[in-house]
Amino acid sequence: MYIFGSLFCFTLFFQSCVTTDIEEITFRQKGKIKFWSAKSKEGSKYLDVLRKLEESNTSYTGEFDIRIQNFFPKKDVFSLAGRIFYDKPSGKMQIELTDKLFGISVSKVFSDGQTIRIKTVSVDKIHEQTMDDIILSDPNTGKQTVVPFPVIYYLLSNRNAELFKPQWTLVQPNDGIVLVRKPGEEWTYYTAENGIRSVEWDSSGKNVRAVTSVQGEVDFPPKTTITRIVSRTDGTDQNRIEIKMKKVSRTDKLNQLVFGF
Numbered sequence: 001m002y003i004f005g006s007l008f009c010f011t012l013f014f015q016s017c018v019t020t021d022i023e024e025i026t027f028r029q030k031g032k033i034k035f036w037s038a039k040s041k042e043g044s045k046y047l048d049v050l051r052k053l054e055e056s057n058t059s060y061t062g063e064f065d066i067r068i069q070n071f072f073p074k075k076d077v078f079s080l081a082g083r084i085f086y087d088k089p090s091g092k093m094q095i096e097l098t099d100k101l102f103g104i105s106v107s108k109v110f111s112d113g114q115t116i117r118i119k120t121v122s123v124d125k126i127h128e129q130t131m132d133d134i135i136l137s138d139p140n141t142g143k144q145t146v147v148p149f150p151v152i153y154y155l156l157s158n159r160n161a162e163l164f165k166p167q168w169t170l171v172q173p174n175d176g177i178v179l180v181r182k183p184g185e186e187w188t189y190y191t192a193e194n195g196i197r198s199v200e201w202d203s204s205g206k207n208v209r210a211v212t213s214v215q216g217e218v219d220f221p222p223k224t225t226i227t228r229i230v231s232r233t234d235g236t237d238q239n240r241i242e243i244k245m246k247k248v249s250r251t252d253k254l255n256q257l258v259f260g261f
Contacts, residue, residue: 022069022077022240025213025226027200028190035170035179043171047178051161053195057220059088061258062248066097069240080106082243086157086221087254093157094259108261109134111153119261126261147241148227151199151212156221160189160196194218207232221245 036043062084069077081098091113097106107120116134118127133148154160163180170179176197180187184205190197198213209232215224227241 020077021075022067022242023215023226024237024240025198025211025228027209027211028188028198030177030188033172033175033177035172035177038164038166038169038171040171042173043169046171046173047161047164047169050164050178050191050195054158054161057088057158058250058252059086059254060221060248060250061085061254062221063246065244065246067242069242071237071239084156084221085254085258087256087259088157089253090256091157091159092254092256092259093153109149110259110261111149113153113157113159116149117261148201148210148212148229151201151210152225152227152243155196155199155212155214155225158195158220160199163187192218195220202232204232208238221248 038044038047064082064084065079066082067077067079069075083096083098085094086092093111093113095109097108107118110117111131114131116129116131118129118134131150131153133150135147154163164178165180168181170181171177172179176191178189178191180189184203186202188200188202190199195218196214197218198211201210203209208229210227210229212225212227214222215226217223222245224242224244226243227239229238229240230236231238
């Protein structure tokens with residue numbers, strides 16, 4: 001996974017509403033597990049299976065609902081509607097977020113897997129950055145929500161296997177675990193028969209841990225994902241993010257005109 005660098009804060013004009021809490025998902029305990037190198041026979045064979053699973057996926061368009069729950073300075077849950085466009089051959093993904101009440105676009109996020117471009121309704125300039133986490137900011141409270149965007153991008157595109165570089169990857173085929181260790185951060189992928197079940201990110205540099213988990217059956221794209229972000233210091237919740245796909249249309253290749261601001 002790409003090393004997270006600077007954060008970019010952009011504002012979404014969404015309305016606070018009374019709704020249920022987002023489910024609390026747990027971090028798994030690996031315990032004392034023996035891992036094989038990705039260069040070993042066992043490791044390389046298992047990673048080849050994951051790559052073949054990814055090759056069977058397609059491009060798609062979809063509509064979704066996203067809920068964001070903050071815990072400080074007070075517990076609030078916000079919601080938005082969204083559309084997503086993903087082109088498998090190029091790796092391009094564009095997410096458009098819309099205010100549910102007024103039906104107007106409040107921001108667009110584009111990524112090709114290498115960079116991120118963001119355009120909000122309140123700012124004329126298009127922001128561009130390397131693949132990194134982004135921050136959603138509620139203009140009413142000033143509360144910021146860290147979104148580990150690379151995790152969400154790779155789950156919604158299912159391009160995870162390209163990140164499993166042999167020099168920093170370990171594998172436990174029997175338990176379906178892929179461990180990616182890089183300076184200052186660690187990624188743990190838990191796989192299922194049909195793909196990635198969940199991803200955990202532990203960053204000493206940012207002093208946070210995050211887990212993104214597919215709820216229900218593992219499908220592509222996943223119907224429901226929940227992301228939980230906690231402090232590494234005391235384990236307290238910072239934010240939770242829930243994405244629910246409402247409609248998905250699969251295709252071999254998208255018209256490139258759908259990408260852009």
